[in-house]
Amino acid sequence: MKGTFIVIEGGDGAGKDTQVDLLKETLGEEHFLFVHDPGSTEIGLRLRETVLRDKRVTCSAELLIYLAARAQMVEERIKPALEEGIHVISNRFDLSTIAYQIYGRQRTDLLEFFKGVSDFARGGLIPDLLIFLDCPPEVGLRRTVESGKELDRFEEEKLAFHERVYAGYQKHIADYMHVRIDATATAKEVHEEVLKVVQKVVK
Numbered sequence: 001m002k003g004t005f006i007v008i009e010g011g012d013g014a015g016k017d018t019q020v021d022l023l024k025e026t027l028g029e030e031h032f033l034f035v036h037d038p039g040s041t042e043i044g045l046r047l048r049e050t051v052l053r054d055k056r057v058t059c060s061a062e063l064l065i066y067l068a069a070r071a072q073m074v075e076e077r078i079k080p081a082l083e084e085g086i087h088v089i090s091n092r093f094d095l096s097t098i099a100y101q102i103y104g105r106q107r108t109d110l111l112e113f114f115k116g117v118s119d120f121a122r123g124g125l126i127p128d129l130l131i132f133l134d135c136p137p138e139v140g141l142r143r144t145v146e147s148g149k150e151l152d153r154f155e156e157e158k159l160a161f162h163e164r165v166y167a168g169y170q171k172h173i174a175d176y177m178h179v180r181i182d183a184t185a186t187a188k189e190v191h192e193e194v195l196k197v198v199q200k201v202v203k
Contacts, residue, residue, distance in 0.1 A: 003033075003082040004202045005125065007093040008194070009173075010133030011165055012155050013140025014183045015190060019133065020091045022191040023198065033081040037092040038069030041076045052152040063101040063114065070094065071121040079123065087202050093127060094118050095172060100154065103168025104161050129201050130176040131194060132169065133183035137162035 008016050024034055038048040047069040051057055057065070070093070078088050097118065102111050135143075141162060144155050154161075173180070181193045 001085050003085050003087045004128045005078065005082060005088050005090070006198060006201060007090045007095070007127040007130045007176075008133065009092060009095050009130055009169065010135055010183060011099070011137055011140045011162055011169070013143035014133040014135035015143075015187060016091050016133060018187050019191060019194050020089065022187070023089060023194065026191075026195055027198070031085075031087060033077065033086050033088045035073060035077055035088060035090045037073060037090055037096070038066055039073070041069075041072050043072045044069040047072075052154070055153060057153075059101070059105045059107060062105070063097065063107070063110070066097050066101060067117055067121040070097075070118075071123075074121070074123050074125055078125065089198070090127075093130075094122060095130065095169065095176065098172050099165045099168035103171070104154075104157070104165040106164065127176060129197070130173070130178040131197055132173055132178055132180045133190065133194075134180050135183035137166045139184055 008019060010016050020034055020036075023032075036048075038044050038051065047065050051062055051065045051069075078090070081088050098111070098114065102108055102114055137159060141155075141159060144151065179197050181190060181197070183190055185193075
């Protein structure tokens with residue numbers, strides 16, 4: 001039996017990292033593979049560091065880097081795990097690229113191009129379920145700043161950028177089988193909702 005592919009999405013400050021960490025603690029990693037897009041492969045991690053830290057990266061290169069990192073992760077990690085019956089939970093996937101690189105960067109003219117290349121990069125893989133952590137951009141940005149961590153290129157963007165990202169999520173989330181969870185609640189409350197959804201899907 002193939003594993004189930006679940007994606008956790010949301011803007012900066014929505015709490016994706018926290019929720020994935022809590023799922024790891026609760027579910028363990030015997031029957032689950034947790035990945036981060038971009039990343040989770042040696043090549044992907046190098047690409048991730050470049051796109052998050054190097055301000056010379058152009059908008060076009062940024063889009064292609066994400067697609068390349070995703071292609072590597074799908075072939076190297078996700079598909080083999082699913083074939084072995086392991087459930088995969090990914091922190092971000094292709095909807096993030098639509099939200100950030102297409103809407104955030106104001107490149108909606110590239111949407112149809114992206115869809116075609118994205119299908120190739122994903123190897124036709126589609127999430128069985130997408131969990132959207134719904135957090136208003138202003139709340140997410142405030143959380144990110146208050147965390148005191150070093151900000152990456154995206155977290156440093158102005159509120160207007162994150163509002164466009166949020167609009168991109170709203171416009172395309174219906175393209176996926178999804179569940180929307182209020183991410184303004186406490187981490188514990190959100191975890192309880194996320195866990196309930198995950199356990200129902202992989203039961």
